[in-house]
Amino acid sequence: MFFTAAGKLAPEAAQVSGDTPASAALGLLLQGPKTAGHLTEIPKGTQLQKIAITEHTAAVSFDPVFFSPGGASGVQLRLGQVVYTLTQFPEVTSVQFLRDGQTVGLIGEGFPLNRPLTRDAFASLQQS
Amino acid sequence: MPSRNLVRSLAVAALFLGNLCATPNVFAATTVAGQTIVIDPGHGGKDPGAIDNGIQEKTVTLAVGQQLATILQAEGANVILTRSSDVNPAPNGTVDDDLQARVSAAQQAHANAFLSIHANETADPNFSGATTFYGPACGFYSGTKLSPDDVGRSYSLAQKVQGAVVSRTHEHDAGVQNAAFWVLGNPGIPAILVETGFLSNKPEAGKLVDPSYQHLIADAIADGVNTFFASGDAAGTPPPAPSGALAGCSGTAAKDDRSQAQPVERWVQTIVAAPLLSGADANAKQFTVLAPFTYLKILDQKGDFFYVLNPAANSPGWVEAKKVGPSGPPPPAFQPFWVESFRPTQLWSGADGKAADFGPLPLWSYLRVLADPSGPRFYVQIADTGKVAYVNQADVGPSGAPPSSSSAQAASSKPAASAADKSAGAASASQPKAKAAAPPASSSVTVAAGDTLSGIAAQLGLTVADLIAANHLGPDGLITVGQQLALPGTIRSGTAAPKPSSGASTGVTIGSGDTLSAIAAKYGTSVQSLVSLNHLASADDIQAGQTLSIA
Numbered sequence: 001m002f003f004t005a006a007g008k009l010a011p012e013a014a015q016v017s018g019d020t021p022a023s024a025a026l027g028l029l030l031q032g033p034k035t036a037g038h039l040t041e042i043p044k045g046t047q048l049q050k051i052a053i054t055e056h057t058a059a060v061s062f063d064p065v066f067f068s069p070g071g072a073s074g075v076q077l078r079l080g081q082v083v084y085t086l087t088q089f090p091e092v093t094s095v096q097f098l099r100d101g102q103t104v105g106l107i108g109e110g111f112p113l114n115r116p117l118t119r120d121a122f123a124s125l126q127q128s
Numbered sequence: 129m130p131s132r133n134l135v136r137s138l139a140v141a142a143l144f145l146g147n148l149c150a151t152p153n154v155f156a157a158t159t160v161a162g163q164t165i166v167i168d169p170g171h172g173g174k175d176p177g178a179i180d181n182g183i184q185e186k187t188v189t190l191a192v193g194q195q196l197a198t199i200l201q202a203e204g205a206n207v208i209l210t211r212s213s214d215v216n217p218a219p220n221g222t223v224d225d226d227l228q229a230r231v232s233a234a235q236q237a238h239a240n241a242f243l244s245i246h247a248n249e250t251a252d253p254n255f256s257g258a259t260t261f262y263g264p265a266c267g268f269y270s271g272t273k274l275s276p277d278d279v280g281r282s283y284s285l286a287q288k289v290q291g292a293v294v295s296r297t298h299e300h301d302a303g304v305q306n307a308a309f310w311v312l313g314n315p316g317i318p319a320i321l322v323e324t325g326f327l328s329n330k331p332e333a334g335k336l337v338d339p340s341y342q343h344l345i346a347d348a349i350a351d352g353v354n355t356f357f358a359s360g361d362a363a364g365t366p367p368p369a370p371s372g373a374l375a376g377c378s379g380t381a382a383k384d385d386r387s388q389a390q391p392v393e394r395w396v397q398t399i400v401a402a403p404l405l406s407g408a409d410a411n412a413k414q415f416t417v418l419a420p421f422t423y424l425k426i427l428d429q430k431g432d433f434f435y436v437l438n439p440a441a442n443s444p445g446w447v448e449a450k451k452v453g454p455s456g457p458p459p460p461a462f463q464p465f466w467v468e469s470f471r472p473t474q475l476w477s478g479a480d481g482k483a484a485d486f487g488p489l490p491l492w493s494y495l496r497v498l499a500d501p502s503g504p505r506f507y508v509q510i511a512d513t514g515k516v517a518y519v520n521q522a523d524v525g526p527s528g529a530p531p532s533s534s535s536a537q538a539a540s541s542k543p544a545a546s547a548a549d550k551s552a553g554a555a556s557a558s559q560p561k562a563k564a565a566a567p568p569a570s571s572s573v574t575v576a577a578g579d580t581l582s583g584i585a586a587q588l589g590l591t592v593a594d595l596i597a598a599n600h601l602g603p604d605g606l607i608t609v610g611q612q613l614a615l616p617g618t619i620r621s622g623t624a625a626p627k628p629s630s631g632a633s634t635g636v637t638i639g640s641g642d643t644l645s646a647i648a649a650k651y652g653t654s655v656q657s658l659v660s661l662n663h664l665a666s667a668d669d670i671q672a673g674q675t676l677s678i679a
Contacts, residue, residue: 007302074251096525098525124372
């Protein structure tokens with residue numbers, strides 16, 4: 001899973017098993033960080049509604065809590081946490097965010113959520 | 129700052145000399161003097177932006193923006209503020225309208241720089257400092273694409289402003305970052321979004337509402353903007369931006385500023401399997417055989433041969449002119465992709481509000497998106513029927529996967545009405561049903577030498593996929609000279625919307641328990657059409673025994 005530290009994405013290791021490891025990892029991500037110094041930008045109470053992976057795109061539906069407004073860095077990190085966590089798995093290269101099963105236009109400072117996002121969109125948030 | 133004072137003096141001298149010698153702007157490129165700069169205080173009005181430690185982002189952005197405007201005006205810049213009070217630039221519009229109004233202000237002013245001012249927020253209360261964002265080449269919600277030079281200029285401006293703000297404020301350097309924020313999709317204009325500091329950091333939040341600190345930030349931003357114009361990056365070729373900012377859209381960026389001075393790239397597409405040869409001679413050594421419809425970049429031409437680059441293999445070679453179609457612009461980078469409808473929705477003849485309603489689309493229909501979406505609707509081909517139409521992006525989700533192979537094959541062979549049947553459930557064979565408009569008897573075209581499927585499609589206002597589907601061509605779309613191609617009845621060729629085959633003015637008598645949506649589904653029309661056609665007050669305004677016009 002990817003949490004945050006000092007404004008960047010911070011990886012945290014955990015063992016997941018089962019048929020859908022990406023889904024399991026997302027569940028752990030929502031539970032929050034276990035490492036001291038790590039934080040999460042995912043709003044408290046966010047509910048994962050559905051995750052479906054087809055042809056390397058993970059369609060992830062959250063409840064509206066996930067899409068709460070926030071500052072540029074907070075929102076970018078929030079999206080980056082999910083995208084980086086899911087794209088660790090070879091079956092996922094991009095993530096389409098859905099709110100209550102529907103596509104969302106914009107979030108934060110006018111960031112587009114209408115198309116699947118890859119790690120490229122969050123490259124600035126990687127720890128150097 | 130001494131260097132800026134010097135720059136400022138030079139600016140004044142330049143203006144003075146400019147007036148004296150009647151050669152205005154002769155030195156203007158080295159300072160902000162004479163430059164048109166659009167300052168965009170983020171959020172405003174009903175949109176407060178981020179809120180933390182009791183501070184609304186919109187108040188900080190306006191205060192810093194106004195101070196910055198005063199400073200740059202004093203230095204001779206022509207300054208435009210996208211807002212100068214607590215309002216949205218598009219007060220009655222949507223979020224999209226608001227953001228686009230800010231971009232439009234810069235475009236209409238032919239601005240030399242666009243500076244969007246913001247304040248940041250994160251869950252980490254200890255994190256502080258400024259961050260400056262610049263936009264990537266593509267990925268904007270508005271569909272805007274930027275050239276590599278646009279991105280490079282914005283990156284240069286971002287670095288200079290970020291550097292100045294960090295050195296003047298002595299705050300933590302949260303870095304220059306790349307993100308596809310709407311306002312940064314501002315073609316031809318160096319555009320940045322400055323996050324002046326974190327409202328979530330209590331000490332920094334306190335400073336951000338202090339007018340003297342706001343002035344310090346504004347002055348630092350002005351420093352960075354001056355450095356940018358002094359660097360020559362504004363007018364010349366900027367250093368390249370990090371590759372990540374250009375990733376994912378190679379070949380799709382907007383035309384480079386320099387493209388007019390460069391020879392235009394010409395490409396051809398093979399129309400048959402074509403040998404790639406070592407020389408301009410049919411007997412030359414054969415490197416490989418190119419598949420039909422391979423796009424090739426023309427490097428040279430000799431006699432009846434083109435010297436071409438096969439970009440897929442990055443290998444040059446010669447190809448016979450008669451084995452390729454007419455030359456044209458580079459191939460579109462757009463790759464069709466699959467989506468699936470996740471709620472009942474309508475099909476439309478076009479992307480705008482005037483488009484005709486083609487009737488409902490059954491839930492969980494597989495759709496292949498055929499064109500780069502630039503608006504709120506996708507241009508799609510419906511897997512079940514092979515028909516093409518527009519559908520609202522919001523009503524479909526990514527499927528990634530094409531439908532199973534049996535239904536994929538059905539795309540070209542299944543009766544067009546099958547999808548409508550499935551959704552209507554009870555529609556029997558004798559009922560009128562939605563049906564793809566049959567092509568007129570004469571609607572075929574004979575393939576001539578040099579024709580390409582894409583060329584034919586473009587001439588007729590169709591897509592390659594339309595032709596492949598209508599002619600049961602294989603996935604490689606192989607055509608041969610002399611072949612007759614049937615033309616599909618599509619919206620692009622101006623064919624009327626699907627209608628019940630029984631023709632106009634069909635009447636249907638409403639039975640007990642009928643709903644308008646069931647009737648609409650059954651007859652391949654929409655609730656909306658039925659309501660307007662029958663002058664109903666609403667979709668519930670029907671009763672058993674009433675006769676409805678269908679077409």
